[in-house]
Amino acid sequence: MPQIGSFTLLLALVLSAYAFLVGIIAIVRKDDRLGETARRAGIAVWIAVTASATALVISAFRNDFSLAYILEHSNRALPLPYKFAALWSGQEGSLLFWCWLLATYGFILRLRHKVDTRLVAHASVIMSGVQIFFLLLVNFAAHPFAMTVGAIPPDGNGLNPLLQYPEMVIHPPMLYLGYVGMTVPFAFALAALIMKYPGEKWIHITRRWTMVGWAFLTCGIFLGSYWAYKVLGWGGWWGWDPVENASLLPWLTGTAFLHSVMMQEKRGMMKTWNMWLIFSTFLLSILGTFLTRSGVVSSVHAFAQSGIGVWFVWFMAITFATCVFFYVKNKDHLRSEHQLESLISRESSFLFNNVLLLVSAFAVLWGTLFPVLSEWVQGHKITVGPPFFNKVNIPIALCLLLLTAVGPLLAWRRTSTESLKRNFLVPAILALLTAVVLAFGGMKPWADIANFYALVAISLSVLVAATVFSEFWRGGRVIARHNNTNVFAGMVQLTRRNTRRYGGYIVHIGVIIVIIGFAGSAFYQSKEKEMGFGDKMNIGPYTLVCRSYTQDDNPNYRSETAMLDIYKNGKKIDTMYPQRRVYKASEQPATIVANRSTIEEDLYLVYTGVNPDTGNPIIKAHLNPLVWWIWAGAHILVIGTIIALFPNMQASKQALTEKERARALAAAGRTGSTAGAD
Amino acid sequence: MKQTRYAIVRRVGLLLLAASSLALLMGAGESQEARVDYLGHQMMCVCGCNEILLECNHVGCTYSSREIDELKQMVAHGDSDKVIYAAFVKEYGPTVLAAPTTTGFNRVAWIMPFVVFGAGLAIVVFVVRTWKRRIAPRPVAGITEAPPEKLGEFRDRARKDTEL
Numbered sequence A: 001m002p003q004i005g006s007f008t009l010l011l012a013l014v015l016s017a018y019a020f021l022v023g024i025i026a027i028v029r030k031d032d033r034l035g036e037t038a039r040r041a042g043i044a045v046w047i048a049v050t051a052s053a054t055a056l057v058i059s060a061f062r063n064d065f066s067l068a069y070i071l072e073h074s075n076r077a078l079p080l081p082y083k084f085a086a087l088w089s090g091q092e093g094s095l096l097f098w099c100w101l102l103a104t105y106g107f108i109l110r111l112r113h114k115v116d117t118r119l120v121a122h123a124s125v126i127m128s129g130v131q132i133f134f135l136l137l138v139n140f141a142a143h144p145f146a147m148t149v150g151a152i153p154p155d156g157n158g159l160n161p162l163l164q165y166p167e168m169v170i171h172p173p174m175l176y177l178g179y180v181g182m183t184v185p186f187a188f189a190l191a192a193l194i195m196k197y198p199g200e201k202w203i204h205i206t207r208r209w210t211m212v213g214w215a216f217l218t219c220g221i222f223l224g225s226y227w228a229y230k231v232l233g234w235g236g237w238w239g240w241d242p243v244e245n246a247s248l249l250p251w252l253t254g255t256a257f258l259h260s261v262m263m264q265e266k267r268g269m270m271k272t273w274n275m276w277l278i279f280s281t282f283l284l285s286i287l288g289t290f291l292t293r294s295g296v297v298s299s300v301h302a303f304a305q306s307g308i309g310v311w312f313v314w315f316m317a318i319t320f321a322t323c324v325f326f327y328v329k330n331k332d333h334l335r336s337e338h339q340l341e342s343l344i345s346r347e348s349s350f351l352f353n354n355v356l357l358l359v360s361a362f363a364v365l366w367g368t369l370f371p372v373l374s375e376w377v378q379g380h381k382i383t384v385g386p387p388f389f390n391k392v393n394i395p396i397a398l399c400l401l402l403l404t405a406v407g408p409l410l411a412w413r414r415t416s417t418e419s420l421k422r423n424f425l426v427p428a429i430l431a432l433l434t435a436v437v438l439a440f441g442g443m444k445p446w447a448d449i450a451n452f453y454a455l456v457a458i459s460l461s462v463l464v465a466a467t468v469f470s471e472f473w474r475g476g477r478v479i480a481r482h483n484n485t486n487v488f489a490g491m492v493q494l495t496r497r498n499t500r501r502y503g504g505y506i507v508h509i510g511v512i513i514v515i516i517g518f519a520g521s522a523f524y525q526s527k528e529k530e531m532g533f534g535d536k537m538n539i540g541p542y543t544l545v546c547r548s549y550t551q552d553d554n555p556n557y558r559s560e561t562a563m564l565d566i567y568k569n570g571k572k573i574d575t576m577y578p579q580r581r582v583y584k585a586s587e588q589p590a591t592i593v594a595n596r597s598t599i600e601e602d603l604y605l606v607y608t609g610v611n612p613d614t615g616n617p618i619i620k621a622h623l624n625p626l627v628w629w630i631w632a633g634a635h636i637l638v639i640g641t642i643i644a645l646f647p648n649m650q651a652s653k654q655a656l657t658e659k660e661r662a663r664a665l666a667a668a669g670r671t672g673s674t675a676g677a678d
Numbered sequence B: 001m002k003q004t005r006y007a008i009v010r011r012v013g014l015l016l017l018a019a020s021s022l023a024l025l026m027g028a029g030e031s032q033e034a035r036v037d038y039l040g041h042q043m044m045c046v047c048g049c050n051e052i053l054l055e056c057n058h059v060g061c062t063y064s065s066r067e068i069d070e071l072k073q074m075v076a077h078g079d080s081d082k083v084i085y086a087a088f089v090k091e092y093g094p095t096v097l098a099a100p101t102t103t104g105f106n107r108v109a110w111i112m113p114f115v116v117f118g119a120g121l122a123i124v125v126f127v128v129r130t131w132k133r134r135i136a137p138r139p140v141a142g143i144t145e146a147p148p149e150k151l152g153e154f155r156d157r158a159r160k161d162t163e164l
Helices: A002-029 A032-061 A068-073 A080-088 A091-111 A117-141 A166-181 A183-194 A201-232 A242-267 A271-294 A309-334 A346-378 A386-409 A417-443 A449-483 A487-497 A499-523 A627-645 A649-677 B002-028 B032-040 B062-077 B081-092 B106-134 B148-162
Strands: A525-530 A536-539 A542-553 A557-568 A571-576 A579-583 A588-592 A594-597 A601-610 A617-625
Touching: A002 A032, A002 A091, A002 A117, A032 A068, A032 A080, A032 A091, A032 A117, A068 A091, A080 A091, A080 A166, A091 A117, A091 A166, A091 A183, A117 A183, A117 A201, A117 A309, A166 A183, A166 A201, A166 A242, A166 A271, A183 A201, A183 A271, A183 A309, A201 A242, A201 A271, A201 A588, A201 A627, A242 A271, A242 A346, A271 A309, A271 A346, A346 A386, A346 B106, A386 A417, A386 A449, A386 A499, A386 B106, A417 A449, A449 A487, A449 A499, A487 A499, A487 A649, A499 A617, A499 A627, A525 A536, A536 A617, A542 A617, A557 A601, A557 A617, A571 A594, A579 A601, A588 A601, A601 A627, B032 B062, B062 B081
Parallel strands: none
Antiparallel strands: A525 A617, A536 A542, A542 A557, A557 A571, A557 A579, A579 A588, A594 A601, A601 A617
């Protein structure tokens, strides 16, 4: 297997180099046949990388510890799904996985080359360029098929215990699909700039691919957050860790692009801005990978430090230089067709939205890199942690929320203040009422800044929900009247007629639900107590009673579990089992959190350890309000994105009718010729 | 009329004053526990776990339990936040603070995002104003009714402009 894996990796590199170089020659010479060979070589890259990745997975299944990577990241007792997940659990394997995803995206792109053969040919060359870089890495800097030095041990070191969770089998692929997915819009955008692509088709393609990457990135970020919440056992879901921040950066710039691209599609504006947003999104994806893998910033999630950081720096420098070169060469092609006419318009709301998203991205990047900067300037590192990121980003997020509410009420070009007042009055009154009710209903915004932010966030969320609902309601009512159906059927019809707009609104609903969940964190509680048999702990409305604690042993780990009865208002409602494991292969401990999630709050129990004097377990209980909303909002967010990706009903019907018409004409032609022959 | 308006303004002013006094009184009753909770979230555990001090969940972590005990003692002693931070920095180094201080070069960390924010907003306003000035006035005379065959094209344009 190692030989097959190594050979196919080298073969993939050669094929990529062919697809890149011959692709360029074919474009320059305008030789379609040569271009076709480059396209096929690109497709063959996918086959070669798939073979290589399969070889690594089979080696993990076979416990082939002659491979250093398998020795480091697997062991005999590891369950099969985690052996599969070992593919992306270490530096070398995850880079191979990255190569495979990139090859898969390239495979799809090349199969769909008839969308626009010239544009795809250019994009394919760029994809090959990126593919070459990652294949060089896995072939020469971080080889997944490197052999074990010395005698082969009978068992492996095992997978990091923090990675032995079902979420970890899905989270990295999703995140990588998002990161790698940003290569496709980058390739199309750069291709369009290089070839001075006439028309706007490229921007439609780029936008759709960005949405795909963005959706995966969103899934990856939320799954990572869920994993941190369920696994790390500190009771939170976002710690502003450098690796978490790295995933947020391309997400923020990608979100900015998905908004500003509408200005280009509708009004032919912001072409340069959009081009650079896409370039930045791709470069930030690579920067995120660089931060995770180079050891430049310290993080609990980072891979082991290695020398591949220099490779990434060169790659980013070359990519940036290429982008600047073609931009300077062809910038005339990106001239705006229209200009802004008013500050109170949809266009300016997108502009402000972009400024806020980019400032937020800057703040996250700045905070992440500031410890490095501090070391250069002051000679010592400092910590830039949650207090900094929260103080800087929460006000920005609240401004964004306000814009999310106002934006849909603004018309393109200009909006009269009268119409704004008319549309805004009811939602504003609702939001104000919410603020008053919450303030005097126990939220006390004057008691703490966190309470104040929570109150503003929830009130603004109501404002957004009201404006979005009014949009659905108005449109749904018109359709219902026209089609003689009810308003809800009208709303469904409305969404199907303009999936992008109403899918986008559903995404906004998802965002506000997530934000309501975030706001709940202002009111969390936690308690820690040693709990012997029959001991009680009170937290919020809950009483925890220790019924028993036990120990267990299996080939993979030893475990200690507490059994706690949960009472609410004097009535037993549940029994929970927080657990602590020690994995035998690595002798590393891990917590298995017991979580009781309801729409109001999560009762989150962590088995933190045993008192060595008494032998009793120590239990930490967290009461986290509204966490359920975060995961519910994330689902809605993804559903909204999927809806937005679907073609409009009218457009697809029209396309169908045209196809039918063509088929009918062809049939008629056939009949006619037959008749003629007769 | 003027007097009535003055009375309303005075009443609103008094109401705001009363509300802010109430808020201050509520804040004055801050317990020691709440201070430990606040300060414990402004500092890090220094064992290398990169976690906020009160969120470090490592079993038997000697660093966090020692730090928390020291923090509790200092809060019980009535030390100010500044004194507590300085004592922790002296003992554990500058990385014990979870956020940059607002002194010396560290100030740059706080200022930059807001400078960029201000600059971004200023650029947007400037660009919008410049573009607005550039727009040529539209001719008012010589407008003729659009021919019927052009209406379809106009309708398509209107649909495109209003569908988002």
